[in-house]
Amino acid sequence: MKEIMKCVVCGVEVEKFQIGHHYKKEHPDFDYNAYKESLKIKICPICGKEFRKGKTCQDCREEYYLQKNIIASKLKYKNAPKNSYVVCAICGFHAGNLNSHLSRVHNTNTEDYRSKYNSPTCSDDYLHNCSEKLKGDKNPGWQHGGKFSPFSDKFIGTTTKEEVLSKVKQTKDENFSHTTRIDYYLHRGYTQEEAELALKERQTTFSKDICVDKHGEVEGSKIWEERQIKWISSLYNRPQEEMDIINIKKLPAFSSLSGLLEVSENEVLDILGEMDYDAYQVYSNKITKLSNEVYYKYIDEIDPDRLRGRVNGSGYDLDHKYSRFVGFLKNIPVEIMSYKDNLQILSMEDNTRKNIKCSITLEELLNLYKCQQQEVLIE
Numbered sequence: 001m002k003e004i005m006k007c008v009v010c011g012v013e014v015e016k017f018q019i020g021h022h023y024k025k026e027h028p029d030f031d032y033n034a035y036k037e038s039l040k041i042k043i044c045p046i047c048g049k050e051f052r053k054g055k056t057c058q059d060c061r062e063e064y065y066l067q068k069n070i071i072a073s074k075l076k077y078k079n080a081p082k083n084s085y086v087v088c089a090i091c092g093f094h095a096g097n098l099n100s101h102l103s104r105v106h107n108t109n110t111e112d113y114r115s116k117y118n119s120p121t122c123s124d125d126y127l128h129n130c131s132e133k134l135k136g137d138k139n140p141g142w143q144h145g146g147k148f149s150p151f152s153d154k155f156i157g158t159t160t161k162e163e164v165l166s167k168v169k170q171t172k173d174e175n176f177s178h179t180t181r182i183d184y185y186l187h188r189g190y191t192q193e194e195a196e197l198a199l200k201e202r203q204t205t206f207s208k209d210i211c212v213d214k215h216g217e218v219e220g221s222k223i224w225e226e227r228q229i230k231w232i233s234s235l236y237n238r239p240q241e242e243m244d245i246i247n248i249k250k251l252p253a254f255s256s257l258s259g260l261l262e263v264s265e266n267e268v269l270d271i272l273g274e275m276d277y278d279a280y281q282v283y284s285n286k287i288t289k290l291s292n293e294v295y296y297k298y299i300d301e302i303d304p305d306r307l308r309g310r311v312n313g314s315g316y317d318l319d320h321k322y323s324r325f326v327g328f329l330k331n332i333p334v335e336i337m338s339y340k341d342n343l344q345i346l347s348m349e350d351n352t353r354k355n356i357k358c359s360i361t362l363e364e365l366l367n368l369y370k371c372q373q374q375e376v377l378i379e
Helices: 016-026 032-040 058-076 099-105 110-117 124-133 161-174 182-186 192-203 208-215 217-236 240-249 254-260 265-274 277-297 324-329 348-354 362-378
Strands: 004-006 013-015 309-311 314-320 343-347
Touching: 004 016, 013 016, 016 032, 099 110, 182 192, 182 348, 208 217, 277 314, 277 324, 277 343, 314 348, 343 348
Parallel strands: none
Antiparallel strands: 004 013, 309 314, 314 343
16 A cells, blocks of 8 residues: 655645655745655653654753653552562662562662662562472472581581581671670760660670560460579589680680680680689779870870760770780780880770770780880980
8 A cells, every 4th residue: 555645735645655855846935845844853751852863862861761660660560469560769779589670770789778768679479489389309409418517527628517616706896796795885975874875785695574474474474484494503513614715705706716815715714714814804993093104294196186085976096906814914014015106096995996906916016116216225
């Protein structure tokens, strides 16, 4: 079937392949090429600019397709159950999983999104389906017997169980991830008082009140009393040597000392078991006194911005690069431990993280102290 076109000048209908010849013969003054180009010009429905190709101008194209996708997503989930989708808090897009949408459209990650908008990125149905896909014998590691777990002695990888546990512990220490330690709460903005209260609540996992709430007044009290008798009996039936080891391992210093002193954990147990804690307290007090004198004498070098001090559980501390705890175990004189180049200002959070660790070696400390002594002799 022949396609017919109408002349815009005289209205005559002409076959499409002859329309150009018609304009040239009957209307020589009419610019047909310019007319054809004008037909290609469109008006952008979003900003009103002229454009030629596509649905919108180049500047609005991304916004146009986003709005189109948002409308399509709403229609898709119009009659769907609420637990089958989540809604983007930024633009209203509906999906079972927003992870790729957030990255591609809003240039943000899921962690920042959840923190800012307190909104989930995956629907309950999506998470359930992901779990079902790898459930039971569908999981490649099902019944692997420990060969795929780095925490197992049967692990077939190159990393040993001890290395993995050490790395996990180091990461937890660096990130303040131990919810049973007060620095976990201080690092997250709690005041000292709030942190102590939060830690107390966290550690209260078994109490008489909890038992009564769960089992009732009579049964709950009975369960709690039986648990207390069993706990006390099992604790004090242990040999005294085992009790001493348990108490030593609770010390905050224990986990770091093996590496700092370059000895095994068993040797650390021996060292801490024989340690005179009264003597350490005297040693520590002497360092505190002398360090304060040195601090004020060399305050322009140690703390030029005058940061030292605490307010509401936060602030800055005077820290010893080579820690006083290790200094005591290594018999380092108080004068060397209080030397100005062994002092630094750290935020309370960094100082809590550092704990008894050393940021310089003993050799570095002694070299710094020797250099200072030589300078004094020269003067």
